[in-house]
Amino acid sequence: MSELPIIGGYTLGPVVHRGGMAVLREATHPDHPGPLLMKMPKMAEGEDPAAIVSFEMEQMILPRLTGPHVPRCYGAGHEPVPWIVMERISGGSLLPLLKRLPRAPEEVALLGAGVADALDGLHRQGVVHLDVKPSNILRRGSENGPMVLVDFGLSRAALLPDLMEEEFRLPYGTAPYMAPEQVMGIRGDPASDLFALGVLMYFFLTGKRPFGDPQRMADLKQRLWSDPTPPRAIVPECPPWLQEVILRCLEPAPERRHASAAHLAFDLRHPEAVALGPRAAKLKRDGWTKRIQRRFNPEFQPRLRRKAEALPQRDAPIMAVALDIDDISKEMSAALRDTVGRILAIRPNARVACLNVLRTNLLRPDNTLDREGRNKHVQRLLELRHWSAPLALPEHRLTHHVLEAVSASGAILEYATQNRVDHLILGAKAGGITQRVLGSMPTEVARDAPCSVTIVRVRDF
Template sequence: MSGRVIAGRYELATILGQGGMGQVWTAYDQRLDRRVAVKLLRPDRVAGPGGSGAADELRRRFVRECRVTAQVDHPGLVTVHDAGNDGDDLFLVMQYVEGSDLADHLAEHDPYPWQWSVAVAAQLCAALSAVHAVPIVHRDLKPRNLMVRPDGTITVLDLGVASVLDNDTTRLTHTGTPIGSPAYMAPEQAMGGAVGPYTDLYALGVLLHELLSGDVPFAGSTALGVLHRHLYEPPLPVRQIRPDIPEPLEALVLRLLAKDPQHRPASAQEVYEHLTPLLPSRSTGLPSGPLDPTRPFLRPHAPWPDLVTTPPAAQPAPVAAKPDVAAAVDEVKQLLGQGRITQAVDILGGILPAAAEQHGEGSPVVRILRKQYAATLMDDGQYRRALPELRRLADDRAAEAGPADTQTLQYRYDAAQCLEQLGEPAAALAEYRAVLPYYENQYATGNDPARSFEIRQRIGYLLLAVGDHAAARGQLQALLYDTERMYGPHHPLPVELRRQLDRQMQVRGG
């Protein structure tokens, strides 16, 4: 395949790695004459049952996730240049990162200085804070997905790719295996529950344990055996292996590895604050030079070894003009038709204040614009911005048509989805539970058995996410019984539920 040109522009050169779902290549961007990395994925190998429809849905989610990922701007993240499909392959074009992946870096330094471990983790916390604010959950944080660059900075790879392959953030693949690597997989992820920032923090704890001790905390001969240990066995404190490690660092690792997500640190920012006092100083006498992860803290913003770069000149910020509402609405329609969602979001957000000023906040045109704005924000993955808009829409509609109105319930359901994506499982649970009775009441205007089944499934996954495995299993078993009665045993939903419940039993049994 070397020499193949992707999208008429990227010429594949050397393969860097491959697996069951795709390959990563070095390539040359013929248009800009630069080296890039190209990741190729085969939809037919990861979409599962459903034929071309499932593959098309995977393509749609892939492009969307790449678009969301490209919006995250942080020096600890690899830059996304392009994405799309070329024949049967999905492709993702990324910045080519020089250096060594963290797995090789760890293998070359035994034992790994604990100060280096702290520096690696602190850099990851900075990147994860930016990622989780979007919100995006990496889902597959491990040494092979992290690069140590020549200047010592850590770069996170494969951001968002696991999200694309993991259908709707919580489901298993068609092979019955949750997305991620078993050695780094949080208990809620192993059980197929809802994931969130807390899931990445658990993987960070596994990573820190491995850097400090030389091995992951839970290993085994089978994937199920490893996942069982994640669920039920306590990790070995790292000071029993290396007594020179500071006690606060050991305590932090144990908190990160808590089985219950609610017992882990609240955020990557909190983890960073605990790591800050442990960061090295110039007097530590550690080895220095290229690939030293402490260097960004000891010599912040210093040039790379033997390399001086000139920063690009700053560009003046554009001057915003008062928008023409009618013209802007037409432009938004065109952009949405072309799939340019991020640009449409920016225009909608800009014209809403002007529309409210011209027509009044309660006018039909403003309500339609606000509804379109919230829906487009969700489609663009901007859940943090969508949530207050949805709550405002829900309150206004409830005041006008009542809490059982179909549109009121839809706004609240969308708000619950936002809360789930933002990594707030308890709040999402409360919102789903609040709207569920309206969908289940056969006399209510919002009665919708299919939607009630979907909400009950989300509740089951969220119960797994908050560590209530018994309640989750009861919820999903009751749902399986009801869906089989309505749809029959071979419908995709009961088939998925049986697979989910079987998976939980397998993991519990090890």
């Protein structure tokens, strides 16, 4: 009989769940009675690199969360594969309820209030979930136990770097539940979670999703100007106050939704306190002329703006150091680290972003695994972590990024531009006829960079 695998001191058991981006396995540890789960990203050939980046986000966020509405985290690590160990929540998710829709209005209100409580607990800790949906909501213990939010891979924490925003231009989320501002690439507004909860309540009440299940960006953007069919037009027994609450959650402009998750929970538990307006009386969608007006007249479009408190503070500059892991000497590695250390001594609040470019092919398919069957993206992340370990920076000031691109210089320049990098550090290449004729990648980056650039050279003795 073969021995069970052990990672980080935890003995792994059978697979419990295979999701779109990660795998959950039972785990045991002599110091923790459990029950426990170990979560690992999916790393088979052809997997989306976003699965690994989102997993890094969860590794940063989950250990910082406390309270009854999140699973307790027991540990996280990066070797031999990235992993997180958390408590196993005894109750199931809300996903099985989708087989028995629609639900009674009273049940929808009670369920929505419980989820709003969980969101309030999360938002008070400076985290926005950004992927609220039935499969990510569990019950702790009995049927009346508190709601628990899981899967923080797409979440945004106000005091942590946002790796998803820094590395990807397209929005990530679950299409039916994404708020308009999230579709437009704006992350970090707690009102986005209220929109998703509004979608969930609408779905549970009517059996229909308010904006369908769009698969294209153009279809996703329609929720900025196209209103859903009012719930009372589908479910006549829906009380006007509940329609008022749900349609308020689904407002395109975040400021027109509830002021907080706590306010939403209060309304769902106190129908008599809900002020009824035009939303409560609607029995059909707005006419096409009004929808066209909202679509093309800027005066009627929601003003989607990033909240200042959700953005990195500019008194903490970003320093990015690019490492060519495939071709770097010990001397250059040490010289780059020494340069970063000297700049940190001058700018002690700076955040360091360690970059590596994984070159991709322009025409033929790319292999995501190396000859030993290891994920290339993960291996490079590990090497970046090993290189940066001597810097001894706290996690919120040190990030690691593997950028997959055809052009190394193009990827570094795009990262620096999109993330408002203040200082780039690169190692000089050894001279050669090709470099003298065509120039070098560091030279190209220095020429076009939107910030200061330091090119480090190792002397030949």
